Amino acid sequence: MHAVRLHAFGPAGNLTYEEVPDPVPGPGQVRVAVAAAGVHLLDTALREGMPGPFGGPADLPTVPGREVAGTVDALGEGADPSWLGRRVVAHLGAAPGGYAELAVTGADRLHPVPDGLDEAAAVAMIGTGRTAMGIVQFAEPGRGDVVVVPAAAGGIGTLLVQYAKNAGATVLGLAGGPAKTALVLANGADAAIDYTRPGWAREARAWLGGRRAAVVYDSVGGDLGREAVGLLGEGGRHIVFGWSSQGVRDGGPLVLTEEEQAARGIISRQVLGRAMLDRAGGDVRVLETRALAEAAAGRLRPAVQRFPLREAAQAHHALETRGTTGKVVLVP
Known part of the structure; x- marks a missing residue:
């Protein structure tokens, strides 16, 4: 062979x-x-x-x-x-x-x-x-929720956009470049923003029009992940399952301290590995x-x-x- x-x-x-x-x-x-x-x-x-x-x-x-x-x-x-x-x-x-x-x-x-x-x-x-199914165990989107998906044109991002839309959520997808944002829109997202453009977070807040996100599914980490967290409202959930913007070899997940979570009124959780398996009953x-x-x-x-x-x-x-x-x- x-x-x-x-x-x-x-x-x-x-x-x-x-x-x-x-x-x-x-x-x-x-x-x-x-x-x-x-x-x-x-x-x-x-x-x-x-x-x-x-x-x-x-x-x-x-x-x-x-x-x-x-x-x-x-x-x-x-x-x-x-x-x-x-x-x-x-x-x-x-x-x-x-x-x-x-x-x-x-x-x-x-x-x-x-x-x-x-x-x-x-x-x-x-x-x-299976990873996408493991992620949503920690933050099931609901009707009327605003969900932010960084890396929305990737394999997991594509599925998370679809899953959130199926649940009745409003989905804002982030992707790098016009070709990828076009794919995100074609996949059903309500809006797609190119995170390589300067000021993309201001563009996102303008599109939200005063609404705040309920969930950020964060596979990117770094500055991009932190700016996405800034879109969350009180009670929002920051679900971390990667750090692609930092490089899989040299980077690490975006970690928010308990003090920062309390100040923002949000919950941040890393869900890969044992946490995901335990939530699925082992x-x-x-x-x-x-x-x-x-x-x-x-x-x-x-x-x-x-x-x-x-x-x-x-x-x-x-x-x-x-x-x-x-x-x-x-x-x-």
Whole structure:
């Protein structure tokens, strides 16, 4: 099979497209003929040798990627034979191997791909979608709420805009550049503002016309995140799940002190990791199942940007330089 391998930590160009032996599923595992593999911003940091959430840098050489969808083409000993030939999607967990034509994973990680959903959309929902479902656990938007979504043209941002609109909220999306703000409007946001323009926050307050936001879903942090927090009213919720404006390797989430929260009359909370899992009852499959169901029902429609598998390095570069919209997916 062909796969993308990393032999040395470093820039995107270190990802190479190679021919490697086909993987063989072990006991309780299945092999998936991959039709779509998800690319996450975290993958770019792991590629440079950061430990990420898995305890240490990957052993090299490695095949990156932890989100796949395709068709089960082989079974390991003890795997349920009913999976053979079915379209499935899975998050591989701590074991990478997704950037490939074939991938193995435990049968207990599989979800059937719902009818009417293609594999690229399924991959978006098993990763980006489950995170979006985890985020809204902490601040469900309601009818009449004003919701601010920075990075609204990204994979998670796209879904949060749709989710808030489905709940009856008024949505202000922030994105970088006219092409991305146009996508945000086409996705259903009530307004989209280009945060690269000087004075964008004044523009936002003018559009709000005296209203204050109830929720800011903050994946960007930094000065942009702080200005977005300034749009919140008393009782508003600042939900933090990233810091893309600071760089995934060198930055950190926007942290508001208890004194600052009290002075503003808001609540700020970081929700990634253990907090999100605990809120879901300790079972990440709850979030995965909900995400896939929302997509199957047509309530959430992930935006996907596809790259050929052999162009994984270009996909990483585009993601790192904010040259993508929606979920980045590799297609063998």
